[in-house]
Amino acid sequence: MYFIDVQGTLISDTDKSPIRGSIEFIKMCNDKNIPYMVITNNTKKASHDFYDFLCSIGFEFDFSKYLDPLMLLESRVQKDSVAAYGADEFLKTLRAMGYTLNYENPKTVLVAIKEDFSADEYAQMIEFLLSGAKLVGMHETSIYAKNSKRYPGVGAILKMLEFATSVTYEVVGKPSEAFYNESLAKLKEQDSKAEFSRVTMISDDVKGDLGGAKEMGMKTVFVTSGKYKTESEIVPFLKPELRPDMVYGDMQNMLEAI
Numbered sequence: 001m002y003f004i005d006v007q008g009t010l011i012s013d014t015d016k017s018p019i020r021g022s023i024e025f026i027k028m029c030n031d032k033n034i035p036y037m038v039i040t041n042n043t044k045k046a047s048h049d050f051y052d053f054l055c056s057i058g059f060e061f062d063f064s065k066y067l068d069p070l071m072l073l074e075s076r077v078q079k080d081s082v083a084a085y086g087a088d089e090f091l092k093t094l095r096a097m098g099y100t101l102n103y104e105n106p107k108t109v110l111v112a113i114k115e116d117f118s119a120d121e122y123a124q125m126i127e128f129l130l131s132g133a134k135l136v137g138m139h140e141t142s143i144y145a146k147n148s149k150r151y152p153g154v155g156a157i158l159k160m161l162e163f164a165t166s167v168t169y170e171v172v173g174k175p176s177e178a179f180y181n182e183s184l185a186k187l188k189e190q191d192s193k194a195e196f197s198r199v200t201m202i203s204d205d206v207k208g209d210l211g212g213a214k215e216m217g218m219k220t221v222f223v224t225s226g227k228y229k230t231e232s233e234i235v236p237f238l239k240p241e242l243r244p245d246m247v248y249g250d251m252q253n254m255l256e257a258i
Contacts, residue, residue, distance in 0.1 A: 001191060001199050002029065003183055003213070005174075006040035008204030008226015009251070010059065013145040019225050021252025023058045028255065030060065035190035037183045041139035041173045042068040043112040044089035046096065065190075067183050069138045069173030070097070076172050077108055077136055083128055085121055086112030086138070105131070111158060112138040115151045122161075129165040139173030142207035143227045150227065155208050174205075175212020200245075202254070206234055211242045225250040 007013055010022040029036045038061060042050045051066045070093065079099045083106035084091055090112045091101065109128050129135055141153035152160075158169045173179050180196070187194040201213035204226025213220050222244035228234050231247045248254040 001035040001187060001194055002037070003180075003187075003199055003201040003218070004036055004038050005201075005203035005205065005209055006038060006042065006054070008145065009202055009223055010038070011054070011057070013226055014148070016053075016057075018058055020250050021255050022250075025251045025255055026059055026061055035187055035194060036061075037065055037067060037187050039067045039174065039179070039183050041141055043070060043138045043173075044087055044093065046093055047071050064186065067179070067186060069179065072172055072179060072182060073097070073138075076170065076178070077110060081105070081107040082110050083108070083125070083133065084110040084112070085114065085117065085125065086110075087114045090114075090138075106133050108136055109133050109161075110136050110138065111154055111161075113141065113144050113154055115144060115146050115149070117157070125161060126164055129161060129167045135161060135165075135167050135169040137169055137171045140171045140175055140208050140212070142205055145227050153205075153208065174203075174209045175215075177212075177216065180212065180216055202251075204228065206238065206244055210244055211238070214242050214244075220244045220246075221254060222247045223250055223254070224248075 004010065010019060011017065012019055047068050047070045050068065051063050081102040082099050083103050084094055084101055106128055109125050135158065137154045137158045140155035140158065142155050144151045144153045162169055184194060184196060196217040200219040200221055201210060202221040202223060203209035204223050206222045210220040210222060224230055235243055248257065
């Protein structure tokens with residue numbers, strides 16, 4: 001049984017097209033009745049809209065097999081008085097969900113991904129945190145890849161803010177324990193015997209997604225079709241206990257291996 005990442009694993013960071021072998025991998029799981037969850041750190045589109053997009057480019061799976069941070073957000077962050085930082089699409093989605101954005105005296109600083117955060121935005125976040133706001137990340141991605149460039153991910157930004165203010169942070173999406181537990185609960189709807197020890201997590205984020213999965217007892221597969229160009233860029237620098245169990249170039253390579 002599998003947990004399967006999306007960006008950089010199933011679809012390209014460059015143009016959002018299906019990565020080689022990704023549609024076929026999902027089809028293989030469907031044909032062989034292998035339990036799986038498609039779990040993504042999508043925050044830009046409403047959950048059902050992003051699911052519909054994946055279906056429109058060739059992926060065939062039920063919405064019951066899909067999970068993203070927006071689906072857990074309401075249970076983790078109150079809707080009043082949030083200072084949210086991220087792409088315009090993320091802010092629009094929050095408003096549509098009924099969140100009140102407050103950049104004067106917020107209760108929560110909520111961070112999603114954006115490639116062009118400014119120093120003034122970081123300064124504003126720091127002021128809010130030092131004034132008592134809590135810090136929440138939509139996910140804990142290590143690197144954000146876009147336009148052939150690699151930017152600090154939300155996880156890197158959260159750690160910077162924690163170091164600057166000594167305010168600890170919470171994470172809504174991957175690799176938080178709450179997110180993986182919700183993924184497992186949904187997986188149990190497919191197979192009541194689902195346990196983390198029986199799950200293999202597949203992702204291009206070896207530090208964020210896979211590190212958290214390892215700590216929870218999952219097997220891990222690192223694909224170098226997304227954030228990292230080669231295994232040698234990152235794996236040798238990880239703690240031995242957090243290194244992936246297997247490494248493949250993409251989902252096609254994994255299909256061929258299994």
